[in-house]
Amino acid sequence: MKIEKLTESITLQRSVEQANMTHLTTVREVISEVQANGDQALLAYTEKWDGVKLSSLRVSPEEIEEAFIGFDPQLIEDLKEAANNIRTFHEKQARQNIELALEKNSYIQYRISPLDAVGLYVPGGTAAYPSSVLMNAIPAIVAGVTRVVIVSPPSKDGRLPASVLVAAKIAGITEIYKVGGAQAIAALAYGTESIQPVDKITGPGNSYVALAKREVFGKVAIDMIAGPSEIAIIADDTAYADEVAADLLAQAEHDAFASSVLITTSEPLAKQVSIEVERQLKQLPREEIARASIENYGRIYLAQSLQEAVKATNELAPEHLEIITENAIELSEQIKHAGAIFIGRYSSEPVGDYFAGTNHVLPTNSTARFSSGLNVDDFVKKTSVVYYSEEMWQEQYPKIARLARLEQLEGHARSVESRSWEKGNAK
Incomplete structure (x- = not known):
């Protein structure tokens, strides 16, 4: 050195960024093809780039169970212990709703709610990464995400590595698809006949995957461009x-x-x-x-x-x-x-x-x-909530109206002024 x-x-x-940009045209073509042709495009790209012709994209329950046959029992225990360590640490990150009591029976809140569905990209093809399964899946599950999906490119035999399937089962994930590359990212973002779209995509990948994540950002959320x-x-x-x-x-x-x-x-x-x-x-x-x-x-x-x-x-x-x-x-x-x-x-x-x-x-x-590493916050969203009682409104609306007019937003001022005790009482 x-x-x-x-x-x-x-x-x-x-010069990684410059090298990546040479792949951008291909990535955009793949995304468009998946949007137009769904599963057909996924199967065609899997045959073209992974060298395997599949009849079905989804990993069957039987394939998951078969992954455990002949798998080193000690490694299973090691993966379970690692999963428990990851779960314990990430449970400490889980947030609670915040509520601030105001005067006159009013309050404001910060509600923490999980995303509905997330897609986890697990690299594959020439290597297996069960650790990536655990690191991406467990924070999502701790956050309360109800649908967690894994996509990963298949090996030449048309299967995913046993270690990946074992880790997925340990983490509690059963919706798994044999598809990788930019086409997998497009499927997660836009959906196909087999794969329903998700709200966020996480997980590392090659330059095609990274560029695809960048391209679909806005349609879905992503963790980062790694x-x-x-x-x-x-x-x-x-x-x-x-x-x-x-x-x-x-x-x-x-x-x-x-x-x-x-x-x-x-x-x-x-x-x-x-x-x-x-x-x-x-x-x-x-x-x-x-x-x-x-x-x-x-x-x-x-x-x-x-x-x-x-x-x-x-x-x-x-x-x-x-x-x-x-x-x-x-x-x-x-x-x-x-x-x-x-x-x-x-x-x-x-x-x-x-x-x-x-x-x-x-x-x-x-x-x-x-920015930060992947954590439970990546799988939740925060919503602010406001409740003003009539008495609170009565006290505060003149101040709000004055601030609105300071910004020359008369409609805002009239909105807050339009409520009145007399009008409500008349009903």
């Missing part, structure tokens, strides 16, 4: 080079565009990590992908102080941040912008990816400056 002196800020020049994975690590001379290297490569193996950044105050650690990354790369099954990521978007920065490292990290606003330093807990309190923070040697990023209970659907491309 390249070692550089830390400047005032870190800028990662990733970019390639990112990790930043702040470390001092108390960190172990082999562990830091392993953590950097854990993100690099995701995607050739993923970024892995180490900011350290220790020059010896920087040199050792650079050597370790190269050594471990040669042993990694996904070496080609990870090497492209490290060579293009991997960096080691030497900082003069931890305060300088914190400042640069806050400007970078990474998706994942590990802090492996002396007094790491205290240092973490100075971090304002990060999707998720992992404190200390034993809290490596995969702990959050799979098991701790926090959500791994996180903001990328520095959007952690203004």
Whole structure:
């Protein structure tokens, strides 16, 4: 990995957005085709791009039950425990209605109500991501969403991976469709003969999926436009080079565009990590992908102080941040912008990816400056409610009318003035 002196800020020049835009024409064509031809378009695209000819899009109850046959019982228990951890953490996020009592038997409220239906995109095809099932489904269920749908591209055998179906059953999801890509996003947004439309779409995907989510936004809500994975690590001379290297490569193996950044105050650690990354790369099954990521978007920065490292990290606003330093807990309190923070040697990023209970659907491309990871709030809406009694109206309407006329909205003023005790009493 390249070692550089830390400047005032870190800028990662990733051309992912430009690369994505070359797919936009295709995405728009797919969305139009699905709108026009529904299931027929979904089946045609599945045959064209996934290489499998399906007779039915929906996963049958039998397929879900068959997924458990021969599945490692220990992994089932691990997934159940992970699901319980995620559920427990997200239940703490659930909001209650807020009511503020006013004078004269009046009140205002903030009502929290779940969305009716959400669609969860689970990446697939060449890999299986049961963790994505749990991370997207459980917050929706905790929020009270009554219809939760999963879409995921099928394998060459026309099935979804057993691990995905097992995770879905553990999470409590049974409406599952074998369709992926931009066509799946279009189906969730506009509906087809088999797939009823939803109110919101969440979950990561490739560039076609990300662009499709952007295109349908407004017709439905979306969680975010997620970019390639990112990790930043702040470390001092108390960190172990082999562990830091392993953590950097854990993100690099995701995607050739993923970024892995180490900011350290220790020059010896920087040199050792650079050597370790190269050594471990040669042993990694996904070496080609990870090497492209490290060579293009991997960096080691030497900082003069931890305060300088914190400042640069806050400007970078990474998706994942590990802090492996002396007094790491205290240092973490100075971090304002990060999707998720992992404190200390034993809290490596995969702990959050799979098991701790926090959500791994996180903001990328520095959007952690203004956005949050997936949470229960993403699956609810908030409605304000006003109840004024006659006595409250009598006291307040002149003030409201004056404010309306200040903005030259005479109709507003007349609306609030049009009520009167005499008129109501005459009835």
